[in-house]
Amino acid sequence: MRRYVVFTQRDQGSAASRQLTGVGASDLTDSRGAGRAAASAAVGRLGGPPPTLVVVYSSVRHSLTDLLAGVRDVTGTTPLVGATSSGQFHDGTLTPPGEGVVVLVLGPGPYRFGVASAKGLRADAFTAGREIARAARDAAGPERLAHAAILLLADGLAGHHQTLLSGVHRVAGASVPVAGGAAGDDRRLAETFVFHDGEVLADAAAAVWIDSPHRLDVVVAHGWRPVSLPMLVTRVDGTVVHEIGGRPALDVFREHFPGRAVEQSLRYAPVDGWPRSHALGLIEPDGTQLIRGAYLDDEGRLNTFAPLPPYSAVQIVAGEPDDLLSVADGIAKDAVAGREPGVLLVFSCVARLDILRDRGAEEPGRLHAAAAGVPTFGFFTYGEFARTTSVAGYHNATVAAIAL
Numbered sequence: 044m045r046r047y048v049v050f051t052q053r054d055q056g057s058a059a060s061r062q063l064t065g066v067g068a069s070d071l072t073d074s075r076g077a078g079r080a081a082a083s084a085a086v087g088r089l090g091g092p093p094p095t096l097v098v099v100y101s102s103v104r105h106s107l108t109d110l111l112a113g114v115r116d117v118t119g120t121t122p123l124v125g126a127t128s129s130g131q132f133h134d135g136t137l138t139p140p141g142e143g144v145v146v147l148v149l150g151p152g153p154y155r156f157g158v159a160s161a162k163g164l165r166a167d168a169f170t171a172g173r174e175i176a177r178a179a180r181d182a183a184g185p186e187r188l189a190h191a192a193i194l195l196l197a198d199g200l201a202g203h204h205q206t207l208l209s210g211v212h213r214v215a216g217a218s219v220p221v222a223g224g225a226a227g228d229d230r231r232l233a234e235t236f237v238f239h240d241g242e243v244l245a246d247a248a249a250a251v252w253i254d255s256p257h258r259l260d261v262v263v264a265h266g267w268r269p270v271s272l273p274m275l276v277t278r279v280d281g282t283v284v285h286e287i288g289g290r291p292a293l294d295v296f297r298e299h300f301p302g303r304a305v306e307q308s309l310r311y312a313p314v315d316g317w318p319r320s321h322a323l324g325l326i327e328p329d330g331t332q333l334i335r336g337a338y339l340d341d342e343g344r345l346n347t348f349a350p351l352p353p354y355s356a357v358q359i360v361a362g363e364p365d366d367l368l369s370v371a372d373g374i375a376k377d378a379v380a381g382r383e384p385g386v387l388l389v390f391s392c393v394a395r396l397d398i399l400r401d402r403g404a405e406e407p408g409r410l411h412a413a414a415a416g417v418p419t420f421g422f423f424t425y426g427e428f429a430r431t432t433s434v435a436g437y438h439n440a441t442v443a444a445i446a447l
Contacts, residue, residue, distance in 0.1 A: 060153065060383070061152065061153075061383050061384070061385050062149060062150075062152030062153065062154060062384065062385030062386065062447050063089055063090075063092060063149070063150035063151050063152055063385055064088075064089070064147060064148065064149055064150065064385040064386040064418055064447075065084075065085040065086060065087065065088030065089040065090075065094075065147070065148045065150070066084075066085055066088065066133045066134065066145065066146070066147050066148075066386075066418055066420055067080070067081040067082060067083065067084025067085035067086075067087070067088070067145070067146050067148075068081050068084070068133060068136075068138065068143060068144065068145045068146070069081040069084075069143060069144055070138070070142055070143045074105040074106040074107070074109040074110040074113065075106075075109040075110065075112055075113035075116075076113060077105065077110060077113065077143070077144050078099075078105075078109070078110040078111060078112065078113025078114040078115075078116075078144060078146075079113035079114070079116050079117055080113075081099075081114070081144050081145060081146040082097070082113065082114040082115075082116070082117035082118055082146045082148070083117050084146075085097075085146045085147060085148040086117055086118065086148055089148060089150045092150040092151050093121070093150070094118055094121045094148035094149060094150055095121065095122075095149055095150060095151070095152075095156065096121065096122055096123075096124075096148070096149040096156050096158070096251065097114065097118050097121050097122065097123040097124075097125075097146065097147070097148050097149075098123075098124055098125055098146070098147040098148075098149075098420070099111065099114055099123060099124075099125030099126075099144065099145070099146050099147075099238055100125055100126060100127075100128045100131040100144070100145050100421075100422040101125070101127055101128065101131075101143070101144040101145075102127070102128065102140070102141055102142055102143060102144070102229055103127045103228045103229055103231065103234070103235070103236070104141060104142075104229065105144065107127070107236060107238070107243040108241070108243055110144060111123065111238060111240075111241045111242075111243065112241060114146060115240070115241055118148065120240075121148075122156070122158045122240060123238060123239070123240050123241070124158055124160075124194070124196060124237070124238060124239060124249045124250075124251055125196070125237065125238035125249075126196045126199075126224065126225075126226035126227075126235070126236065126237045126238065126249075126422065127226045127227060127228055127229075127235050127236045127237075128140075128226070128227045128229075128422035128423055128424070129227030129228065129229050129230050129393040129396070129422075129423045129424070129425070130142075130227075130229075130393065130396060130403075130422065130423040131143070131144075131145045131421065131422040131423065132145075132389075132407035132419070132420075132421055132422070132423075133145050133147075133407075133418070133419060133420050133421075134411055134418055134419055134420075135407050135408045135410070135411030135412065135419065136407065137403060137404040137407050137408075139403070140227070140229040140230055140393070140396075140423070141229045145420065145422075147386065147420045149385070149386075149447070152385060152447070153255065153256050153257070154253050154254060154255050154447060155183050155184055155188065155253075155254040156182075156183060156251055156252065156253060156254075157178075157179045157180060157181065157182030157183030157184070157251070157252040157254075158179060158182055158239070158249070158250070158251050158252075159174075159175050159178035159179040159182055159249070159250055159252075160175065160237065160239035160242075160244060160247060160248065160249040160250070161174055161175045161178075161247060161248055162244060162245075162246055162247040163246060163247075164197065164198055164201040164202070164203055164207060164246050164247065164248060165201050165202065165203065165246055168201075168202075168203035168204075168206040168207040168210065169206050169207070169209055169210040169213075170210060171207060171210060171248060172206070172207040172208060172209065172210020172211040172212075172213070172214075172248070173210035173211070173213050173214050174210075175210075175211065175248055175249075175250045176193065176210070176211040176213075176214035176215050176250060176252070177214045178250075179193065179250040179251060179252035180214070180215070180252045182252065183252045183253075183254050184254070187254060188254040188255055188256050189255070189256055189257070190218075190254075190255045190256070190257060190258045190259060191215070191218075191219045191252060191253060191254050191255060191259070192219060192220050192221070192222065192253045192255065192259035192261070192445060193211060193215060193219060193220070193221045193222075193223075193250055193251065193252055193253065194221075194222060194223050194250065194251040194253065194388070194445075195207075195208070195211060195221050195222070195223035195248065195249075195250050195428045196223050196224060196225075196226065196237045196248065196249045196250070197223070197224075197225050197226065197237065197247070197248040197249075197428075198225070198226055198235050198236065198237060198244075198245055198246055198247055198248065199225035199226040199227050199228070199235040199424065199425030199426065200228075200232065200233075200234065200235050200425065201235075201245075201246050201247075204225055204349060204426055204428070204437045205349050205350075205435065205436075205437040207248060208221060208428060208430055208435075208436050208437050211250070212430065212436075220259060220260065220261040220430060220431045220445070221261070221428050221429070221430040221436060222261045222388065222390065222428060222429055222443050222444070222445040223390060223427075223428040223443075224390035224422060224424030224425075224426065224427050224428060224443070225424050225425040225426035225427070225428075226424070226425065227393055227422070227423060227424055227425045230393065235425065237249045253447070257382075259445060259446075259447070260377075260378065260431075260445070260446075261429050261430070261431055261443060261444070261445050262374050262377045262378045262443070262444045262445070263374075263427075263429035263431075263438065263441060263442065263443045263444075264370035264373060264374050264441070264442060265332075265334050265362075265367070265370065265438070265440060265441040265442065266362060266366040266367040266368070266369050266370040267322060267324060267332065267334055267360040267361065267362040267366065267367075267440065268360060268361060268362070268366055269324060269332065269358040269359070269360050270299050270358075270359050270360065270361050271295075271299050271358050271359040272358070273326055273356045273357070273358055274287050274288045274295070274356070274357055274358070275287070275288060275354050275355070275356060275357075276351050276352070276353060276354060276355050276356075276357055277289050277353075277354065278353075279350065279351050279352075279353055281350055282346045282347050282348070282349070282350050283340075283344050283345070283346055284323075284337075284344075284345045284346065284347060284351060285344070285345075287357065292345040293339075293343070293344075293345050295359070296321065296337075296345070296359060299359050320361060320362060320363070320398060321337060321359065321360070321361055322334050322335060322336050322337050322359075322360050322361075322362070322439065322440055323335045323337050323347060323351070323357045323358070323359060323360065324357060324358045324359070324360040325351060325355055325356075325357055325435075326355075326356040326357060326358060327435070332358060332360060333435060333438060334360065334438055334439045334440045334441050335347040335348060335349060335351060335357075335439055336348045336392075336394055336439035336440055348426065348439050349426070349437055349439070362395075362398055362440065363398070364398060364399050364400075364402050367395050367398060367399060367406070368399070368402070368405055368406060368409060370442065371405075371406050371409035371410045371413065371442070372409055372412075372413040373413075374389075374410065374413075374442055374444050375387060375409075375410045375411075375412075375413035375414040375415075375417075375419070375444065376413050376414075376415075378414075378444045378445065378446040379414055379415065379417050379446050382446060384417055384446035384447055385417070385418070385447060386417065386418045386419070386420055386446070386447055387410070387414050387417050387418070387419045387420070387444055387445075387446045388420055388421060388444065388445050388446070388447065389407075389410055389419055389420070389421030389442065389443070389444045390421055390422065390424050390427045390428070390429075390442070390443045390444070391406060391407075391421060391422075391423055391424065391427070391441075391442045391443075392423065392424055392425075392426065392427060392438075392439055392440045392441060392442075393423040393424065393425065394439060394440040395423075395440055395442070396423050398440075406442075407419065407421070410442075410444075417446065421444075426438065426439055427439070427441050427442070427443045428443065429441070429443035
């Protein structure tokens with residue numbers, strides 16, 4: 044049964060030129076206490092004005108209902124959205140998977156927000172996306188500002204993320220960019236959740252419609268580099284890629300990495316994280332690649348985390364730590380260029396964290412440094428939403444950012 048909850052946000056003072064924000068974090072083991080501590084720190088940094096929107100990212104190790112109750116002990120009935128993560132970060136500081144909670148509160152600023160949530164992604168993700176976009180837009184109020192964007196969070200293991208995004212696109216249209224991420228669970232690959240007010244929702248998505256007096260841009264980059272010529276996917280069944288260029292897909296991978304243990308790199312190993320180093324790049328009309336993580340299932344078949352269209356053009360791509368880190372500066376600089384935003388929201392894939400390993404803290408550190416004093420706030424996802432002018436926009440092993 045599908046459920047929709049809509050909350051209308053009070054006006055945030057559209058004349059304000061910069062969004063006021065506050066960020067707090069806690070590593071307390073008591074869940075309610077951790078939520079209360081992180082929220083208190085965030086609200087304290089607002090300097091007095093009441094919050095108008097709350098965003099929470101947390102490890103699944105917490106009792107999530109108690110955690111949200113602790114946050115709302117401080118923020119009251121202020122609308123809240125969020126997700127479980129596989130690590131989170133703020134202001135250049137990494138909280139690794141399995142630890143902590145971070146809270147962002149938004150105070151007065153130029154934006155109007157509308158929040159909605161929906162369950163039932165596995166049954167009908169397109170309808171969920173369509174209805175959640177419509178409900179969030181309506182919740183922002185009857186009068187539209189000149190521009191808009193959508194923050195989208197979804198159950199990371201429910202699948203159908205591109206279909207969910209297509210449903211959002213059907214309502215929002217090409218002029219409204221979407222940014223966000225799929226929830227994680229500290230790499231356990233068992234169950235992920237999104238948050239709406241005090242509720243913890245599985246098989247669900249939460250969305251924030253952001254009305255804005257100025258254009259909001261989503262910046263996306265990944266750093267993966269192609270190691271093959273373009274090829275066609277000639278046989279695919281859901282997420283299973285049987286043939287590329289009329290040949291067994293795994294054979295095509297092997298020939299591009301002679302002498303390397305390709306099967307080991309592609310092995311889907313939950314204990315050791317997501318697959319590393321090799322992926323497929325779905326070629327976009329502008330020549331860039333939309334990354335699709337690749338892995339071997341228990342039967343030794345090549346899979347991707349989201350289905351590839353039959354006869355789509357792809358390239359095999361590879362990523363090493365320096366490649367992935369090279370895009371951080373440009374992402375942050377492009378997102379804040381020419382503006383004085385109150386926060387940079389970032390969504391990065393946990394696959395990147397696995398490739399970076401002991402250099403994992405470098406990515407949030409570089410993002411924050413390049414943001415030049417703008418607070419940064421984000422989490423490591425099971426997939427990223429970054430759609431600008433096309434229906435496609437669900438990514439793997441990529442970084443997406445939007446500045447408010």
